[in-house]
Amino acid sequence: MRRTPVAVALLVAATLALASCGSSDRLDPDPDDAPPPSSAGGAAGEPGGSGDPGTGGGPTSVPVLPDDLEDAAALADLAALAEQEAGRAPRALDGPIVGGDISWPQCPRGMGIPERRTLGLPMPLPTARFVVMGLTNGPAFFPNPCLAEQVAWVRERGLLAGAYAVASYPDERTLAAYADEGPFDGGEEHDELRNVGYQQALFNITEMRRAGLPAPMVWVDVEPVRDWEWSADLEANAAVVEGLQRAYLDQGYEIGIYSTPSLWAAAVGDLALGVPEWRAAGPTSRAEALERCGADWVVQGGPAAMGQWVQGGRDLNVTCPGAEAEVLGWFHPF
Known part of the structure; x- marks a missing residue:
């Protein structure tokens, strides 16, 4: 069938707009195949806690186009839809961007494993533009007991979700x-x-997808884990982290690292992954968190992404200077 130039242009615009708002189609293991939690007890540190400082959505939906693209009404509808969807596409962000991170401590009191009972701590401030959500209830293989509710909280506010x-x-x-x-x-x-380590990551991915969190990146938190201490063999510890990285990459996710230079070295020695770094400053200030973006605080050879500080019972975060262009690669915009 012959199409007019206008019809072709509108078709292309509509199709591109619709495709741009679909999420990536990653491999989706059956949640029932997720490895079960270990029966051993214990706990792990969380961002801000050390003091030292279903995702991916489904496949993109394909628009059903009318048989007669020269029909004026159909073309008008396609043009309107293209304009509407294009307006929803995320735009570049100006920085620095301030956000927060939450996990099992922010769940209502009394939930979680015995070693990590939830605390009902406050949720992020109204000024937060992004929220990074913890997938575990402390150590690996134990899920954050209120992750789905936290994802819903972030979605309702239209924030960037990590x-x-x-x-x-x-x-x-x-x-x-x-x-x-x-x-x-x-x-x-x-x-x-x-x-x-590979299975730890698959477990986390399953929990993320169950909760409806389509984050494109997972930040791997490497720090002391009380009751699940790292071994004295730094190369053995590093192997766990290497397995985690492999699984996330295999499933289509990028990774970053949350740690400090001293905590990283104490756990995994000189392992260098070269991935983005989320650097903790502890109970200090925004100014100190931004200071951590500097070259003196490199953790494992990667670029500075965010600095974190603790204030008023909350973990607060700020993007590092020059990192704004990368933010949409770290978070999902709700």
């Missing part, structure tokens, strides 16, 4: 359960631990 998850060293039972469950075949030392 995700982070604590990395932790496995106990003997967890290691035995997942040592052979992953892409690492034992050809290298510590491959069993890499497989455990």
